[in-house]
Amino acid sequence: MSTIPQRFLSKPKHLGVVAVGFSGGQCKPGVDAAPDALIQVGLLNQLRDDLDYEIHHDNNVHFYSDLIPAEDADPDVRGMKKPRAVSAVTERLSQQVYEHARDGKFVLTLGGDHSIAIGTISGTAKAIRERLEGREMAVIWVDAHADINTPETSGSGNIHGMPLAFLTGLAKEEKKDVFGWMGGDHRISVRKLVYIGLRDVDRAEKKILRENGIKAFSMHDIDRHGIGPVVEMALAHIGNDTPIHLSFDVDALDPQWAPSTGTPVRGGLTLREGDFIAECVHETGNLIAMDLVEVNPSLELIGANETIRAGCSLVRSALGDTLL
Numbered sequence: 001m002s003t004i005p006q007r008f009l010s011k012p013k014h015l016g017v018v019a020v021g022f023s024g025g026q027c028k029p030g031v032d033a034a035p036d037a038l039i040q041v042g043l044l045n046q047l048r049d050d051l052d053y054e055i056h057h058d059n060n061v062h063f064y065s066d067l068i069p070a071e072d073a074d075p076d077v078r079g080m081k082k083p084r085a086v087s088a089v090t091e092r093l094s095q096q097v098y099e100h101a102r103d104g105k106f107v108l109t110l111g112g113d114h115s116i117a118i119g120t121i122s123g124t125a126k127a128i129r130e131r132l133e134g135r136e137m138a139v140i141w142v143d144a145h146a147d148i149n150t151p152e153t154s155g156s157g158n159i160h161g162m163p164l165a166f167l168t169g170l171a172k173e174e175k176k177d178v179f180g181w182m183g184g185d186h187r188i189s190v191r192k193l194v195y196i197g198l199r200d201v202d203r204a205e206k207k208i209l210r211e212n213g214i215k216a217f218s219m220h221d222i223d224r225h226g227i228g229p230v231v232e233m234a235l236a237h238i239g240n241d242t243p244i245h246l247s248f249d250v251d252a253l254d255p256q257w258a259p260s261t262g263t264p265v266r267g268g269l270t271l272r273e274g275d276f277i278a279e280c281v282h283e284t285g286n287l288i289a290m291d292l293v294e295v296n297p298s299l300e301l302i303g304a305n306e307t308i309r310a311g312c313s314l315v316r317s318a319l320g321d322t323l324l
Helices: 031-040 043-049 083-102 114-131 163-167 203-211 219-225 227-238 271-283 304-318
Strands: 011-020 054-056 105-110 138-142 193-198 215-218 244-249 287-293
Touching: 011 031, 011 083, 011 114, 031 043, 031 105, 031 287, 031 304, 043 054, 043 304, 083 105, 083 114, 083 287, 105 114, 114 163, 114 244, 114 287, 138 163, 138 227, 138 271, 193 219, 193 227, 215 219, 215 227, 219 227, 227 271, 244 271, 244 304, 271 287, 271 304, 287 304
Parallel strands: 011 054, 011 105, 105 287, 138 193, 138 244, 193 215, 244 287
Antiparallel strands: none
């Protein structure tokens, strides 16, 4: 049980869980099976029994089948693949997350590909603005990839590489059914965005990061300074009185620790470094929400069980589990 006081949660021992079986932000099947796999190995039971959380979960994995249009009814927009499906799912998810966050609970979202962060982060950002009289929220994005391509700079058109462009307002779309639902209260500031673990960043994304002064710590920075100082610098940039949403892509870990993911990149974080990031963010007392995304249990031949166990470890660390 965590002894760290939580500043921004009126119900700190209540955990709102949303299980999102959505893979439409990218082209590889299987990531939609991750929430069920994580729950089946006992993650929610561990959080309840070992860490004393009261779990608020509807016992469903949401696939949002009722929202997803037929393929021929969802043509590309500005090069984006499945834009209406991703927009509809993330709009519904934003509301689900918002309802938990508005109630003062910690929100845990189990994905799903990283496009779902459009929904999760927009939902917590809106709730925090309402609950805390306009206060801004920070995002710590732990990932091998920057996921801040605009539709025009994306080489693939896969929206899981664009969520931060839409969340920061660097990309906008006026069509109501293609992210037109995202108002200013759903967005975050580039000043409150910090990356940890980058190592596969597109050229256009590097330009976006530099031009907007976005704080980013790559694996080079971690090699140079060590994970402890990097996390300290990331938290110092955010400030010590800011609610934090942690969005953790399991491909931030080296494939040695999390091989079963759609876009693995060698040279990443160790599992211990990933846990350390989550532990340190928890210790601030400012963490209000977490996403765990891009676990792909269908890739059984390359370590699905190890990846699922790694994902569980990251979540437990963010929610107060300690070594001693």
